[in-house]
Amino acid sequence: MQTPPVLQPDHAFHTLLDHYKKASLRTSGIWLLLANLSFVLFLFGRHQFRVLLDPHADVAVSGPVLDKLALIFLVFIILLLPVLRFIRSRTPAMVLAFLVGLYWAVVFHYMLTSDTQQQLVFPLFCMLIFTALIALYPTMPILYSFTLPLWFSLFFHLILLKADIPVLEIVAMIVASALFETARIMLSRWFVLSVRRECDNQLLVSKLDNLAHYDPLTGVANRRQLDKQLQQLIAQTERQGGIFSLIMIDVDYFKKYNDHYGHQAGDNCLVDIAKCFRQVVRQPADLVARYGGEEFVILLHSAAATDAEVVAQRIRQSVAQAAIPHALSQVADTVTVSQGIMQWSPGMTSLELLQRADSALYDAKHAGRNGYCVGQ
Ligand SMILES: Nc1nc2c(ncn2[C@@H]2O[C@H](COP(=O)(O)OP(=O)(O)OP(=O)(O)O)[C@@H](O)[C@H]2O)c(=O)[nH]1
Numbered sequence: 178m179q180t181p182p183v184l185q186p187d188h189a190f191h192t193l194l195d196h197y198k199k200a201s202l203r204t205s206g207i208w209l210l211l212a213n214l215s216f217v218l219f220l221f222g223r224h225q226f227r228v229l230l231d232p233h234a235d236v237a238v239s240g241p242v243l244d245k246l247a248l249i250f251l252v253f254i255i256l257l258l259p260v261l262r263f264i265r266s267r268t269p270a271m272v273l274a275f276l277v278g279l280y281w282a283v284v285f286h287y288m289l290t291s292d293t294q295q296q297l298v299f300p301l302f303c304m305l306i307f308t309a310l311i312a313l314y315p316t317m318p319i320l321y322s323f324t325l326p327l328w329f330s331l332f333f334h335l336i337l338l339k340a341d342i343p344v345l346e347i348v349a350m351i352v353a354s355a356l357f358e359t360a361r362i363m364l365s366r367w368f369v370l371s372v373r374r375e376c377d378n379q380l381l382v383s384k385l386d387n388l389a390h391y392d393p394l395t396g397v398a399n400r401r402q403l404d405k406q407l408q409q410l411i412a413q414t415e416r417q418g419g420i421f422s423l424i425m426i427d428v429d430y431f432k433k434y435n436d437h438y439g440h441q442a443g444d445n446c447l448v449d450i451a452k453c454f455r456q457v458v459r460q461p462a463d464l465v466a467r468y469g470g471e472e473f474v475i476l477l478h479s480a481a482a483t484d485a486e487v488v489a490q491r492i493r494q495s496v497a498q499a500a501i502p503h504a505l506s507q508v509a510d511t512v513t514v515s516q517g518i519m520q521w522s523p524g525m526t527s528l529e530l531l532q533r534a535d536s537a538l539y540d541a542k543h544a545g546r547n548g549y550c551v552g553q
Pocket of ligand 1: 350427428429431432433435436440441442443444447469470471543
């Protein structure tokens with residue numbers, strides 16, 4: 178990984194919100210279907226239950242239409258269960274919720290038009306809307322797809338069919354609906370808030386991770402990240418075989434550069450030089466790291482010393498093209514770098530590898546700078 182990952186707070190929040198909405202729907206959607214199934218079973222079997230409890234009870238039967246509707250619902254659920262896990266987007270979930278809501282709207286219609294079933298409508302209505310609220314409150318469109326047919330069915334009977342529903346029950350349904358809506362607003366606010374907190378925490382962790390592994394000035398990896406990756410690469414190459422090389426780079430006459438142009442210009446120069454290094458390596462496999470001060474290290478995966486020499490030449494070229502003026506340099510008019518190349522060989526520790534690359538760099542400095550030497 179060459180550059181620190183940049184998380185856009187807003188984008189991250191909306192992605193996370195979407196993720197949690199889907200995750201909650203996956204579990205609570207099934208729970209809601211099972212709750213609806215239990216209501217259907219209750220309607221289907223209540224006559225038999227009542228007769229079992231009290232054989233002399235004078236109770237109304239559910240009626241052939243309601244029993245048939247219950248059977249249709251059961252078959253629908255049984256057919257649906259195997260395909261449920263394939264429902265991943267919002268639209269099919271809304272269609273499904275609407276179909277179940279429509280089923281209950283039809284059930285309400287038969288109950289409200291039957292003299293003996295009316296008293297069940299209010300408790301059933303409350304159970305349905307509040308269980309739906311618990312399961313679907315994070316996803317408002319799906320929740321409303323389920324509940325709108327229920328409200329519409331009641332409205333249709335009250336206004337158009339002028340059903341004979343007691344005023345107290347109408348008031349109770351309005352109060353229940355108001356409670357439903359206010360609870361929905363409260364719950365979804367808590368949901369959004371908890372996702373926001375989770376998102377803030379993730380962004381914080383990512384910022385801390387960047388601070389721990391990247392150099393704040395140049396944006397390349399820091400010494401800690403280099404040490405970690407170098408150890409991992411050595412362990413992996415020992416295990417699986419292969420080769421890799423490392424280049425240690427130092428800016429020539431950088432003390433003079435700082436003295437002449439100032440420390441701030443020195444910082445800018447390091448940023449530009451690091452950019453040159455990033456441009457010449459294979460992204461994202463190879464690692465550019467700031468080793469300390471004006472020294473950098475490049476870790477080249479699957480590269481022999483000869484491959485590293487090609488990279489070293491590209492670095493020299495790239496730095497020359499950057500053409501950063503250096504009035505006090507004794508080798509060129511612009512900033513140059515010296516490089517020490519070392520290929521890892523089996524049994525070599527990270528410390529030995531770095532030391533040998535450093536002495537190759539020392540050789541390059543003594544050979545006149547603005548060049549590279551290969552270590553032994
Ligand atoms: N501006 C700036 N300067 C730095 C930074 N880190 C180290 N330096 C400076 O880099 C200079 C390194 O100087 P030396 O080690 O003497 O090496 P040099 O002048 O490049 O000489 P040679 O390596 O022999 O070519 C020192 O003056 C440090 O203060 C930094 O982050 N920003």
